[in-house]
Amino acid sequence: MAWSVHELLGRSPWFVHYNCNSCNGCDIELLACLTPLYDVERFGMLHVGNPKHADILVVTGSVNHRNARVLQNVYAQLPTPHVVVGLGVCTSSGGVFAGSYNVLGGVDKVIPVDVFVPGCPPRPEAMMDGFLRAVEILKRKSAGLPSAPAEKEVITVAPPSGPHAEESDAA
Amino acid sequence: MGTVMALFFVVVVAPLVGLVLNGADRVVTARLQGRVGPPLLQPLYDLVKLWRKEPLVVNRVQIGYVYLHLAFMVMTLVLLALGGDMVLALFAHAFSALSLVIGASSVRSPFSRIGAQRKIMQMLAYEPVFILLVVGIYLRTGSFMASAVGRLDAPLIVSLPLVFLAYLVALEIKLEKSPFDVATSHHAHQELVKGVTLEYAGPYLALIEVAHFYETFLLLGIVAAFFVRQIWLGVGVALVVYAGAIVVDNVCARLRTTWMVRCLWTVPVMLAVCNIIWLYVRRTQGG
Ligand code: SF4
Numbered sequence: 092m093a094w095s096v097h098e099l100l101g102r103s104p105w106f107v108h109y110n111c112n113s114c115n116g117c118d119i120e121l122l123a124c125l126t127p128l129y130d131v132e133r134f135g136m137l138h139v140g141n142p143k144h145a146d147i148l149v150v151t152g153s154v155n156h157r158n159a160r161v162l163q164n165v166y167a168q169l170p171t172p173h174v175v176v177g178l179g180v181c182t183s184s185g186g187v188f189a190g191s192y193n194v195l196g197g198v199d200k201v202i203p204v205d206v207f208v209p210g211c212p213p214r215p216e217a218m219m220d221g222f223l224r225a226v227e228i229l230k231r232k233s234a235g236l237p238s239a240p241a242e243k244e245v246i247t248v249a250p251p252s253g254p255h256a257e258e259s260d261a262a
Numbered sequence: 263m264g265t266v267m268a269l270f271f272v273v274v275v276a277p278l279v280g281l282v283l284n285g286a287d288r289v290v291t292a293r294l295q296g297r298v299g300p301p302l303l304q305p306l307y308d309l310v311k312l313w314r315k316e317p318l319v320v321n322r323v324q325i326g327y328v329y330l331h332l333a334f335m336v337m338t339l340v341l342l343a344l345g346g347d348m349v350l351a352l353f354a355h356a357f358s359a360l361s362l363v364i365g366a367s368s369v370r371s372p373f374s375r376i377g378a379q380r381k382i383m384q385m386l387a388y389e390p391v392f393i394l395l396v397v398g399i400y401l402r403t404g405s406f407m408a409s410a411v412g413r414l415d416a417p418l419i420v421s422l423p424l425v426f427l428a429y430l431v432a433l434e435i436k437l438e439k440s441p442f443d444v445a446t447s448h449h450a451h452q453e454l455v456k457g458v459t460l461e462y463a464g465p466y467l468a469l470i471e472v473a474h475f476y477e478t479f480l481l482l483g484i485v486a487a488f489f490v491r492q493i494w495l496g497v498g499v500a501l502v503v504y505a506g507a508i509v510v511d512n513v514c515a516r517l518r519t520t521w522m523v524r525c526l527w528t529v530p531v532m533l534a535v536c537n538i539i540w541l542y543v544r545r546t547q548g549g
Contacts, residue, residue: 096310096314099306099307099310099311100310100311100314102301102304102307102311103304103307103308103310103311104311127295127296127297130292130297130298130299132288132292132297132298132299132300133297133298133299133300134300135300135301135304135307135308137451138451139451139456140451140456141451141456141460143318143460143461143462143463144451144456144463144467146311146315168318170315170316170317170318170463170464171315171316172315172316233314
């Protein structure tokens, strides 16, 4: 019986979306998931505007010093059980903004992340795949089982820090 | 025995009917938008999920009013189903909506408060229609008891056609459908960040959803009561009215709160008043 309750829990994941300094590429592709072509409501997913109603926090963009505090605030308002999904390479390393003076380089530096969806921006299919993985984690969390930390590519394309880093190396 | 059956029907069967109707609403809305949409029992899955979530509470007052909201909604249904006083049912129903308003104003969130104020405007718009409905039924049956409706020889629709039209507009407000979904919207989840239900999380949101299922049943039950002797005709008309409400929800934009009040107080309320005057004249001349 308990099993079926957790199963039902995974049939109604509502997500709230927070944009941490994204270039909007990921956000537009996320909205594409709601359109008739992809229609995530098939899986019972709803895009809510309120973290108190949400089960999944979807973060896009590279976190910076100013919005890290806001992200923590949104995260603190999520009722348990909840999962966090990072969309795009920006959320894992900073992406094309990595090494910039204001970028922290990864959402997981601020809040724990359960699923990273790679791509710049990820295709809507990849996003839906990420959501369904998040739903599996949500069910495990609801049942009180441990869940594995998010997998993250170790290879990054971050340039050496600072505009003249190469010259100073040569010198 | 009949009383027990009626009680069982309104307390247990009514929310289930409301749940399926709301699920059908989501499927039909999705199809109208060219989407596949969720399964029919999606509201049930949502309820189970919300029930399992952590209850985040801002203050105690807020929680008390959620229970009152649900309790008075059930009380309205029970009163009408047992043939009780319609004026009392009217007040119970108004208090049910009011508890949502008080609960939403007891928190500090500005969106919740804007939602509460708009909910008051909604009540201002639809309550006259409900009151005129009760007055019309009184003029027809000579009693404020709901049981008197069942003893009529001709259905209510014959003597209250214009009140019925006004009621259909008020129904659109009560079901939180466009163009009147200003306080909280059932489909637009970012609108006012969910308005009056903003600060309710987990099980408390589930209770509000259950109250909404009861309310859906109540409102459509009143539509069916207009055709009281031909009950299957009434059920058919209620379903057609609900389908119509969904279509109107999908083809209309959301309009301003003041426009809603103006709209309701001109055409629908005037229609209902004309109907009442006609009934009154007929009654005084006939008797
Ligand atoms: S991953 Fe790419 S598309 Fe997404 S926010 Fe970053 S730069 Fe934009």
